[in-house]
Amino acid sequence: MxxxxxxxxxxxxxxxxxxxxxxxxxxxxxxxxxxxxxxxxxxxxxxxxxxxxxxxxxxxxxxxxxxxxxxxxxxxxxxxxxxxxxxxxxxxxxxxxxxxxxxxxxxxxxxxxxxxxxxxxxxxxxxxxxxxxxxxxxxxxxxxxxxxxxxxxxxxxxxxxxxxxxxxxxxxxxxxxxxxxxxxxxxxxxxxxxxxxxxxxxxxxxxxxxxxxxxxxxxxxxxxxxxxxxxxKELGRPMTNKNTLVSVKPLPPVKPIIIGPVEPDPIFLRTEQAHEFKYAEKESFQVASFAANNFFDHVVNHPKDWKKADGSNKNVSGQDGKIMVCLNRDYGDCDYPMIQAGGDYNNIPHVTIPFQGQITLPTYISKVLFKEDGVLENNNVQPTDVMIQGKDSFVDKLSNHTNHVRNSFSQYFNINYTFDADTWMPMSVLSWNIPRDKGVFAKPGIFERRQDAYWILNIAIEENWMGSPNDAELYFGISGDDYNAETGYSSYIIASTEAPALPQSGAVYEQAPLQFSYSCLAEGSLILMADGTSVAIETLNIGDLVTGASEFSPKTKETLRIADISVGVEHLPMIQLTTDEGQVLTLTESHPVLREGGHPVWALNVKEGDKIQVNGGLATVTGYEQVDYKDNVYNLKLERVNGDSEQGESFVMFANGISVGDLAMQSENEFDTHKESVEDVLKRLPVEWHTDYLNSLNTDK
Structure with a gap:
């Protein structure tokens, strides 16, 4: 598409x-x-x-x-x-x-x-x-x-x-x-x-x-x-406009290039003081250079899907269909690795995202407007802002975190205006460049993992289709109150798409949604080493040897090497699991835990009574609770000692005796891409809705 x-x-x-x-x-x-x-x-x-x-x-x-x-x-x-x-x-x-x-x-x-x-x-x-x-x-x-x-x-x-x-x-x-x-x-x-x-x-x-x-x-x-x-523009037809205001007084000798006549516009007369204007019955035209002006074209440099993980889960140039903002790790597929943008990170959690790009518009833009500009409310226009919305209707905006939006962000917007005398067409290139340390989102809950979080940049403007005051008077003979009457207020949005998917072939522009990622084990979690000892995860180093298993053979233990270590901080309650074998482990809600049969699931989706894999076999989950946690969290990226890992292979390690996934397994299971089948829908719907739903498969097209 x-x-x-x-x-x-x-x-x-x-x-x-x-x-x-x-x-x-x-x-x-x-x-x-x-x-x-x-x-x-x-x-x-x-x-x-x-x-x-x-x-x-x-x-x-x-x-x-x-x-x-x-x-x-x-x-x-x-x-x-x-x-x-x-x-x-x-x-x-x-x-x-x-x-x-x-x-x-x-x-x-x-x-x-x-x-x-x-x-x-x-x-x-x-x-x-x-x-x-x-x-x-x-x-x-x-x-x-x-x-x-x-x-x-x-x-x-x-x-x-x-x-x-x-x-x-x-x-x-x-x-x-x-x-x-x-x-x-x-x-x-x-x-x-x-x-x-x-x-x-x-x-x-x-x-x-x-x-x-x-x-x-x-x-x-x-x-x-x-x-x-x-x-x-799309059809290559005349850009006619019934409301094109022209003056009855002589215009400068500059003439547009006429492509072809179209249906004439109706006459409408009005008189104001010394000037008489009319919506004249005339030949509408499309100028030959219209396509060359590239009106409505736009470029987005940030945020952008520009990194992906290679077979070794290292960042390389490319696209993977999502803009990954890593909250407590710098690993693999991070388009924007974790950074700390000031403040006490344990007490003031926030996400920082840069916004940079431009759009070309066929109008004169006199200014960018913010919520402090009262004219916006009177004209029912949304002020300049950036919003993030999650699937669960969570919303945060840049304006929530500053006392004066115009003072904070007006410096990051620029307008480059020109007027094409051959075509009588104004043109403005509106650009923005909000640096990452200023693109701060810190509403309570922002540090929850969010799959397909939309980002929406709204830019409110004051504009006039006739061009600047000087150009309007020169080319249309319009000035003063008559010019001001044509001034309008509107806003333009650059926004992300639905659902993570690789860019479509031939798409003019395809910007992925934001996704926030984190996954770790609590400080003090004991990792089973290759020599049979157990060592606190925060004391490990790259190159150390641990006991683990491949995701393809989770019951077959082998010696693995630590290829990378992720260290971050946690702001959300973590999950504490207890088994009937006495193991207790605290981990983030999306850290993979291996169920019976070797299937990894988020810790969030584990429940009491589940059978999970532990060192030595299976155990039953007897305790599941959320616990507050403010200290550092850690995760490991594992690899085979001889480097002979299969493409995309991830590994298992034993933390406090419980079988959990490494960083690579976390990335594989980060987001649920399951599509509901008819059977899935029927299972979740109350019985009384089954007839409606089944019939909808034929009636709703």
């Missing part, structure tokens, strides 16, 4: 989300967006899902999607079952609390509902224009139903109306639901060219496991000119 430019203007909450069943893949790219000024769901309308009007609208939505009381009996039963209220004013709570309904306040989870804009996706020989909508919740759901479509000012569809349903949450970290509506490029171009305005209409209807419900609706105004410019 080929991803192209992503651009939009919306008024909603900034977020990105993951894909679950029946959802559309999300592409990262440059996004033009107008957003609410905070994370409290401004612009989102919360309705009573049990009202007669809401039920009628939802029933019509279900019917349009092909869902009937016959093929979806539980959905319709839930529709007519009053929700279990958790307070006397459920909807006021939802509107005013950005952590609504969260039972995990320590993680500061948030409910997010957002239009994510549009992009171009090539599927086979066809290019499609798509719009997307996200919803994510901080608590478990039974069902989520979402709709999205793009319409003109008359309510006529520009894209298809997409309706999708999601059967609960596949895992504890799969709360994000994403859908998309689509149209062919030609169809979208024709409709947008004729439209006076473009709007996105979205709905999210959520049934929670605790019996509560929520119904959200959002209608946002998209940037018609940005859509038209992107489609024009």
């Amino acid at each position: 080929k991803f192209n430019l992503l651009a939009l203007a919306v008024s909603s909450t900034l977020a990105l989300g993951s894909i679950t069943a029946h959802a559309q893949p999300i592409a990262q790219d440059a996004v033009k967006v107008s957003l609410a000024s905070n994370m409290q769901q401004d612009g989102v309308q919360y309705l009573d899902p049990d009202s007669a009007e809401a039920r009628a609208e939802l029933a019509e939505m279900f019917a349009d999607a092909g869902w009937t009381p016959q093929n979806s009996p539980q959905l319709y039963k839930e529709l007519h079952t009053p929700q279990k209220l958790v307070s006397n004013d459920l909807f006021a709570t939802a509107r005013t609390m950005n952590t609504a309904f969260s039972t995990q306040s320590d993680k500061e989870l948030e409910s997010l509902f957002s239009h994510l804009g549009f992009n171009i996706v090539q599927e086979g020989s066809t290019k499609l224009f798509k719009v997307r909508l996200l919803n994510s919740e901080p608590k478990s759901t039974k069902m989520t139903v979402m709709t999205i479509r793009l319409v003109n000012e008359k309510g006529e569809q520009i894209t298809t109306k997409q309706t999708s349903r999601f059967f609960g949450d596949a895992s504890a970290s799969a709360s994000r639901k994403l859908i998309g509506g689509e149209a062919t490029l030609e169809s979208a171009y024709d409709y947008v060219k004729k439209a006076k305005a473009v709007y996105g209409e979205g709905t999210a209807y959520v049934l929670f496991n605790d019996g509560t419900k929520v119904l959200k609706k959002g209608k946002v105004k998209y940037d018609r000119n940005a859509i038209l410019g992107m489609l024009s």
Whole structure:
């Protein structure tokens, strides 16, 4: 699949989300967006899902999607079952609390509902224009139903109306639901060219496991000119604009190169003091050098997937489909190895990430705006910021960690503006370079391991499509209040993609999501050595010989050499395992433990009663608890003494007598890439939902 430019203007909450069943893949790219000024769901309308009007609208939505009381009996039963209220004013709570309904306040989870804009996706020989909508919740759901479509000012569809349903949450970290509506490029171009305005209409209807419900609706105004410019460039057609303001007074002798006439724009006259302007009936044009301007093109230097581990698990140049930020180790596949950016690392945990890149835009940018600029709130635009969002709706922003965002970050943004006199086209190259020691994220919970954590850079700008004041007066005869009337406010986003995957062939740009990694054993853990003694892990050195085994033959002991040692600090509770044989081991939640049969699992997923491998055979886990830990943690990378390791082979060692994986095994099992089968879904769904789900396999396309 080929991803192209992503651009939009919306008024909603900034977020990105993951894909679950029946959802559309999300592409990262440059996004033009107008957003609410905070994370409290401004612009989102919360309705009573049990009202007669809401039920009628939802029933019509279900019917349009092909869902009937016959093929979806539980959905319709839930529709007519009053929700279990958790307070006397459920909807006021939802509107005013950005952590609504969260039972995990320590993680500061948030409910997010957002239009994510549009992009171009090539599927086979066809290019499609798509719009997307996200919803994510901080608590478990039974069902989520979402709709999205793009319409003109008359309510006529520009894209298809997409309706999708999601059967609960596949895992504890799969709360994000994403859908998309689509149209062919030609169809979208024709409709947008004729439209006076473009709007996105979205709905999210959520049934929670605790019996509560929520119904959200959002209608946002998209940037018609940005859509038209992107489609024009992709199709090689005229970049017509019905709202191109021209002066009736003579213009300078500079003339554009005319490619071909198109449908004339309607006449609209207005008079203001000494100047008379009109939206003139004229020939629209596409300039020959338009493609050469590279409008909407962008480059991202950081964060970037630029390192991978080779067969020896050493960093080499290349891509592995994820941007690995290592929290307590510098090993193998780290794109950004662990660093300490000041402060007491045991008391002020934080992650540091650099952001560097640029985007070329067909407008004059007068300034980059931050939350201290009051004009943003008045124009419903999200201020310049960088956000990280996890699958579990965890969110942190750079602005959370400074008292004055503009003073802290304005110096890292630069604008290079030019005006092409041959084409009458302004052009701004907007660049940013936030150094790693300034890209600090330190919200409680940030040091939890996060698979597919989206990074989202939002840049708010003040712009004028006519160019600078001098150029507007020179080439269009516009100045003063008339020029100021054309000044607008919007924002552009550079954001990461969905799910770790190698870059697609032919992709214009494919930026991987962030992934945070750590795995270690507590200080004092005793490692079984080759001579039969046990030595504290913190006293070991590279080259020391230990007793271990290959992942391919975990029951066959052999002598292994320490090839590398990882040392870090831990901020999260660790797991303490106790066995019926008397072994006790403290380790991070994602350190591999070998179960019966040699299958490695995270310590987090071990439970009392499990059989695990120990030195001498098997033992039963009799104790499992989380314990606070603030000291150093350690891990070992092992190799065969003769260097004859197989490609990708990892090894086992014995810590306090328990069989655990080394650094290489940790990396292999770091992230769960399991795809749910029909049987998996049926196992996790309550029986009453089975008929709906099985029928959805045929009705939901």
